[in-house]
Amino acid sequence: MSDFRSVVRIGGDGDGGEGAGALPWRHESAARMIKYIGSKRALLGHVSAAVASVLPQGGRVCDLFSGTARVGHALKAKGFQLWSNDHNAYAHALATAYVQVDREVWIDRAEAVLAELRAVKPEAGWFTQTFCRDARYFHPDNGARIDAVRDRIEAMELEPELKAVVLVSLMEAADRVDSTAGVQMAYMKQWAPRALKPLELRLPDLLPGVGAPCRATQGDAVEMADQVEADLVYLDPPYNQHSYLANYHCWESLVLWDRPETYGIANKR
Numbered sequence: 001m002s003d004f005r006s007v008v009r010i011g012g013d014g015d016g017g018e019g020a021g022a023l024p025w026r027h028e029s030a031a032r033m034i035k036y037i038g039s040k041r042a043l044l045g046h047v048s049a050a051v052a053s054v055l056p057q058g059g060r061v062c063d064l065f066s067g068t069a070r071v072g073h074a075l076k077a078k079g080f081q082l083w084s085n086d087h088n089a090y091a092h093a094l095a096t097a098y099v100q101v102d103r104e105v106w107i108d109r110a111e112a113v114l115a116e117l118r119a120v121k122p123e124a125g126w127f128t129q130t131f132c133r134d135a136r137y138f139h140p141d142n143g144a145r146i147d148a149v150r151d152r153i154e155a156m157e158l159e160p161e162l163k164a165v166v167l168v169s170l171m172e173a174a175d176r177v178d179s180t181a182g183v184q185m186a187y188m189k190q191w192a193p194r195a196l197k198p199l200e201l202r203l204p205d206l207l208p209g210v211g212a213p214c215r216a217t218q219g220d221a222v223e224m225a226d227q228v229e230a231d232l233v234y235l236d237p238p239y240n241q242h243s244y245l246a247n248y249h250c251w252e253s254l255v256l257w258d259r260p261e262t263y264g265i266a267n268k269r
């Protein structure tokens with residue numbers, strides 16, 4: 001890696017679950033994000049403290065396996081300049097919204113687009129058929145909302161940052177009403193109680209700029225490593241052979257909106 005000064009090692013795992021609901025954006029672990037295996041929700045305080053112990057505010061941090069982007073989000077909130085990378089499209093959308101987007105630049109347009117999307121009339125389509133009828137990850141009533149909102153987002157031809165913000169809003173709304181145990185390899189036989197609640201679009205917890213651009217990329221960490229320019233690199237790779245894409249294939253299809261062929265009971269891409 002070029003221009004690289006230090007690495008901090010942080011042991012232990014976070015958890016894939018979620019705690020209390022949304023808190024103000026200045027809170028360290030405030031953002032209510034998707035359920036995710038290996039998420040560092042429970043460790044954000046340790047990660048931030050470890051980074052702050054070796055790097056002055058404004059230092060450049062690169063997170064090469066960003067997942068939910070919550071580490072980048074917490075560090076951006078502390079004033080660091082972030083570069084977040086992950087190879088999956090849904091993770092790139094999360095990093096764009098939570099790291100690359102500066103709140104003051106995008107919030108008005110994001111609110112306006114979300115207001116328009118909240119008024120879209122539900123209409124069942126590919127998502128409902130694939131993930132609510134053939135499989136049962138979401139209730140069909142919410143599937144129809146997801147289909148209609150996602151179609152409208154595509155038709156709007158939004159700038160990449162704005163599109164990422166509303167896609168994250170939709171992903172997080174769907175995550176709040178899913179009928180799974182946290183991964184999309186299986187679904188509940190009976191609807192989870194939350195799956196019967198209506199989908200609700202909320203504004204993601206966007207952060208103000210830090211005075212220098214933060215960025216999100218979608219690439220293979222090994223290939224990206226040569227290009228990294230940072231004072232500190234945060235490395236949180238997968239812990240086993242199970243593919244994140246298989247565990248979160250609904251999010252990948254929701255973000256790409258490519259209506260792929262699916263297979264098996266899980267209806268994976």
Ligand SMILES: C[S@@+](CC[C@H](N)C(=O)[O-])C[C@H]1O[C@@H](n2cnc3c(N)ncnc32)[C@H](O)[C@@H]1O
Pocket residue numbers: 036037038039040041064065066067068069070071085086087088091219220221222236237238239244245
């Ligand atoms: C343990 S998770 C990271 C969790 C993250 N720190 C968080 O708090 O949400 C590992 C991430 O690495 C990503 N990943 C796996 N192989 C990758 C690769 N070769 N290049 C880039 N990202 C990769 C996965 O998509 C997954 O999001």
